[in-house]
Amino acid sequence: MANDLKKFYMNDKIIVPVISVITSLFIAAIVMIMIGKNPFIAYGALIYGAFGTKGALINNLMKATPLILTGLSVGVGFRAGLFNIGANGQLIIGAILSTYVGTKMIAYPFYLSIPIMIVTGMLGGALWASIAGWLKAARGAHEVITTIMLNYVAIFIANYVVNGPFQAPGGVPKSPKIAYSARFPNLITSGATWLSAGIFVALAAVVVVYILIEKTKTGYEIKAVGFNPYAAEYGGISIGRNTVMAMAISGALAGLAGTMQVMGLYYRYLGALGGSMGFDGITIALIGQNNPIGIAFAAFLISSIRAGSNQMQIAGVSKNIVIIIQGIIIFLVATNRLVKTLMFWKRKEVEEA
Amino acid sequence: MNAWIQAIISVFANPIFYKSTLNQSTPLILAALGGVYSETTGVVNIALEGIMLIGAFGGVVGSYFTGNPWYGLALGILLGVAMAALHAWATIRYAGDQIISGTALILLAQGITGFSLVELFGKPGSTDLVRSIPLVNLGSFENVPFFGRIFSSLSPLVYIAFASVAFSWFLIYKTRLGLRMRSVGNNPEAADTLGVNVYNIRYFGVLMSGVFASLGGAFLSIGELGQFTENMSNGRGFIALAAMIIGNWSPTGAMWAAILFGAASAFNDQLQSQGILHLATNTQYLFGMIPYIITLIVVGGLVGRSRAPSADGIPYIKD
Numbered sequence: 001m002a003n004d005l006k007k008f009y010m011n012d013k014i015i016v017p018v019i020s021v022i023t024s025l026f027i028a029a030i031v032m033i034m035i036g037k038n039p040f041i042a043y044g045a046l047i048y049g050a051f052g053t054k055g056a057l058i059n060n061l062m063k064a065t066p067l068i069l070t071g072l073s074v075g076v077g078f079r080a081g082l083f084n085i086g087a088n089g090q091l092i093i094g095a096i097l098s099t100y101v102g103t104k105m106i107a108y109p110f111y112l113s114i115p116i117m118i119v120t121g122m123l124g125g126a127l128w129a130s131i132a133g134w135l136k137a138a139r140g141a142h143e144v145i146t147t148i149m150l151n152y153v154a155i156f157i158a159n160y161v162v163n164g165p166f167q168a169p170g171g172v173p174k175s176p177k178i179a180y181s182a183r184f185p186n187l188i189t190s191g192a193t194w195l196s197a198g199i200f201v202a203l204a205a206v207v208v209v210y211i212l213i214e215k216t217k218t219g220y221e222i223k224a225v226g227f228n229p230y231a232a233e234y235g236g237i238s239i240g241r242n243t244v245m246a247m248a249i250s251g252a253l254a255g256l257a258g259t260m261q262v263m264g265l266y267y268r269y270l271g272a273l274g275g276s277m278g279f280d281g282i283t284i285a286l287i288g289q290n291n292p293i294g295i296a297f298a299a300f301l302i303s304s305i306r307a308g309s310n311q312m313q314i315a316g317v318s319k320n321i322v323i324i325i326q327g328i329i330i331f332l333v334a335t336n337r338l339v340k341t342l343m344f345w346k347r348k349e350v351e352e353a
Numbered sequence: 354m355n356a357w358i359q360a361i362i363s364v365f366a367n368p369i370f371y372k373s374t375l376n377q378s379t380p381l382i383l384a385a386l387g388g389v390y391s392e393t394t395g396v397v398n399i400a401l402e403g404i405m406l407i408g409a410f411g412g413v414v415g416s417y418f419t420g421n422p423w424y425g426l427a428l429g430i431l432l433g434v435a436m437a438a439l440h441a442w443a444t445i446r447y448a449g450d451q452i453i454s455g456t457a458l459i460l461l462a463q464g465i466t467g468f469s470l471v472e473l474f475g476k477p478g479s480t481d482l483v484r485s486i487p488l489v490n491l492g493s494f495e496n497v498p499f500f501g502r503i504f505s506s507l508s509p510l511v512y513i514a515f516a517s518v519a520f521s522w523f524l525i526y527k528t529r530l531g532l533r534m535r536s537v538g539n540n541p542e543a544a545d546t547l548g549v550n551v552y553n554i555r556y557f558g559v560l561m562s563g564v565f566a567s568l569g570g571a572f573l574s575i576g577e578l579g580q581f582t583e584n585m586s587n588g589r590g591f592i593a594l595a596a597m598i599i600g601n602w603s604p605t606g607a608m609w610a611a612i613l614f615g616a617a618s619a620f621n622d623q624l625q626s627q628g629i630l631h632l633a634t635n636t637q638y639l640f641g642m643i644p645y646i647i648t649l650i651v652v653g654g655l656v657g658r659s660r661a662p663s664a665d666g667i668p669y670i671k672d
Contacts, residue, residue, distance in 0.1 A: 035472055083452050131649075141652040144399065144452055145598060148591050149645040149652075156642035163635035282456055318471040323464030331439070331457035334449040 013294075016333060017287040021301070024328035028321050035317075042317040049311025050304040055190040056311075061199055062265060064303035066091075068202040069257035070281030071288060071295040072209050073125075073250045077143075078290045079213060080246030081226035086132060086147025087254040088278030089154035090125035094255020096158050097124035099262050099269040100166065102178030113182040117263055118201070118256065125255020126248040128154065133247030137240035143247070151278070162269060175269040184264040196264025203296070205253060210292040212249070222246045254281070276323075280306075283326045286333045302326070360630040364623040368502035373622060375503070375511050378615025379576070380405065382514045383569030384593030385600065385607035386521050387562035391437075392602055393525060394558030395538040395664040399455035400440050401566045402590025403462030408433040408567025409574035410466040413581040414473065416483040422575045426486065426568075429575075433567020434560055436462060441559035445552055448668035459590075467583055478583055485579030486510065508576040510568065517565065521604040534558055538662035541669040551669050566590065595648040602661060614644045 029039035050060050070087045077084035084090075098121035105113035132150055135141040162173040184196040213219040224232035225242040233239050261273050284302055288294030309319035364370050384401050391398035411432035416425030440458055443449040467477070474480045488506040495505040525531040536544040537554040545551050569589070574581045592614055599613075600606025621640040625632060 031468075085452075085456070135649070135653045139653045141649075141654065144397075145595065145652050146649060148399075149595065149648045152588060152591075152645045153642045153649075156638045156645075160635050160638035163638065164633060279456070279460060282453075283460075286453065318468050318477070320464050320467035320471065323460050324468060325464075327457050327459075327461030327464050329457075330453060330460065331443065334453035334457055335443045335447045 013289045013291070017289060017294075017298070017329075020329045020332035021287065023332055024325045027328055028325050031321065031324070032317055037315075037317050042312050042315050045311040045315035045317075046305065046308035048308070050308035052311075053190075054188075055193045056307065058188060058190050058193045058195045060300075060303050060307040061195050062193065063307050064300050065196070065198045065202045065260050065264065066257035066277055067280055067284055067299040067303050068296055069205055069253050069260065070277045071284030071299045072205055072292060073253035073257065074281040074285035075288060075290040075292065075295050076209060076213070076222075076246060076253065077250040078285055079226050080222045080242065080250075081229065082133075082136070082143050082243065082246055082250070084129065084132075084147055084247065084250045084254075085144055085282070086129065086150050086278065087250070087257070087281045088274045088276075089147065089151035090128045090251040090254035091258035091277060092151075092154040092158050092274045093128040093258075094121035094123075094125035094251075095258030095262050095273055096161060096166075096175070096269050097121065098255075098259040099175050099178055102182040102262065103176050105179040105182040108179070108181055110181045113179060114184070114263070117178070117182050118259060121255045121259025121262075122252040123255070125258070126252040129247040129251020129254070130244055133244035136247070137243040155274070158269065159271065162271060166269075168268065173271050177268045178262060182263065183267055196260075198260040198264035201256070201260060205256065206292045206296045209253070213292065218245065222249075254278070257281075280326070283330055286330055356630050360624065360627050363627050363629055364620060367623060367627075368499050370619055370623045371503045372505075372507070373619035374612065374616040375507060376577070376615075377618045378612045379508070379511045379514045380569035380572045380589055381593050381596055381611035381614055382518065382608050383510075383572065384566045384590055385596040385611050386514075386517055386604055387565035387569070388594055388597035389521065389525070389600075389602055389604050389607050390534075390558045390565065391562035392558075392597065392665050393538045393662060394534045394555045395541060395662055395667065395669070396441070396444055396555055396559050397451040397455070397666040398437070398440060398559060398562050399452060399591075399594060400436065400458035400462075401562065401593055402586055402588065403455075403459035404433045404436050404563055404566035405570030405573070405586040405590045405593075406462040406466055406584065407436050408570030409585055410469070410570075410581050411567065412571035412575040413480050413483050413579070414469075416485070416575050416579065417473075417481065420484060422484045422486045422579070425483070425575050426571050429571035430564055430567045433570065434563035437559050437563025437566075441556050444668060445555045445559070448670050451666055451668070463584060466581070470581070470583065480581045483575065483579045485575045485577060488577075508572060510572045510576050513568070514572075515608075517568075518604050518608045525604060530554075530557075535662070537669075538664055541664050545669075545671065551671070555669070566593070569593070592644060595644070595652075598661075599648060599651045602665075613647075617644050617647075 032039040032042050049056055051057055073087045074084055098117045101120045102117050132143045132146040135146045136143050162175050166175050168174050168176040184198050186194040186196055188195045221237045221242050224237050225239055229239045280302055284295055284298040287298035305322055309322045313319045384405055388401055408429040411429035412425040415428030416422040436458055440454050443454040444451045471477050489509050495501045533549050533554050537551050541551045573585055596610035596614055597607045599610040621637055625637055
């Protein structure tokens, strides 16, 4: 019986997100029927827009690059029992700092400027997230509130600098461009879209985070604090130190996501660079069940939906439906998880009886 | 330096600053009250942001189709309560994670309003102009110098917001229901033992948060202008959450914190438009971040200390 239960729970990690995704797509299809659109045509357009052409697939992978990283960012937080809703702010701070450094890299060769950019972006995100980590560890302030507030502070800082001290002339508020040596090479180009080497950085991060969480002492301690902080502390693991550590790692990954957008896509800081990637990271971490490999697949799922949504819009279904789909997925994961837990208890009761 | 002092004095001497403070505080007060109801009973509701948004949208849609902004207000509240009911159902009935459910509802509200906007009005971005709730005319009082200009032509929702604070304070601190709400939020096991239905009280708290947050949202859309624009709550739900925390989870405290945030925002606007100092336009961003920094300082307990209800955020599972 105990073995069966364990198997059931293990499967859960896959069943819950899969059912959530399918159900949300089904509900969205009903919405489409209600407005008189054919969901098969709409989803067909979505698939075509995500995978149908070489350009579509490149665009899709370019979108996946930062999403893998924000997904990992939120996922690492979850493993430590922290809800990092502030990936967006950490991404912005990382992007703006690395952009600044990138503009100073004109005299440097690429093998120096690229690592310097990456490290700066990660440090920026890590420091920004550490504020929330410290406020939680030392002052008991809930990270949800502090990271939301830090998001807004980051947005205002970014708006301030690209509208003044760090502004490039003309058009929308934006920074100057970074040096050529600090830009990622393009792997493939198709028309106006290209795939940058940033995708390799994102995939490397998947591996590094997997090793960090599953194979190192730091990872073990972070998980222990997330699983049961009091037991962990009893076992000699510092809650405070690991809270700050987990937030810093989470923030570094978000900062890296922003840096990828700068190094591989925009070559500068743009006002809208953050977009909805922080919230997307939450969706992705929940679908991927905080497992780095699961997160990589979930990020590709979300990037495909996002990339395909433009084509779907042309087919007559507003791309806002994508946000509805994401909302439903998260809602189902929130409730489903506990529905399963309740089932688990019921079985236990049966067992005890 | 002298010019700064002159500029600041000119802002404070201008009745428009106080009027603007009232208008900017109103949605924050209402949404923060919503947060107080929910969290007093022990359910964290970060979906305030989404509930405000759907309340704003419902207000415009109702007014558009009936021509009566009060029906719009009713529809806004109805949609807000429906959204709060989803949160209640997920977090109370299924003991779901309150933050995750709240996040889902914020996204749902953004998606639903953005989607319906295109479907109903045929274009993204913003709706047509609709009739807004008529402003209150105070008659001859409006001729009183200074104060007349502050209170002339305010939305009735401004008065409703302050009345709601008094009503909520009375309900939460002076009635049996309020006592039950507080006991459920602080020690649900004890309340349960004493025969209080923890689930029902929590449902009440969360649904009331839907009423007030959507009222605050409706103020944004049909309080003055009579239009909905995409994502028009624009973080106010989160600011309201911060006001509730700084206000120590009490209706009056939340009101004062909301007024402080409203005043900070009004001050920022007026400072940009006064004619003494010629500020670079990007200084608005420097001033704009102040409320968020204040919140960080306060939740960090660096100044004063705010205390949440003990069982806030913890699902109650009856054995």
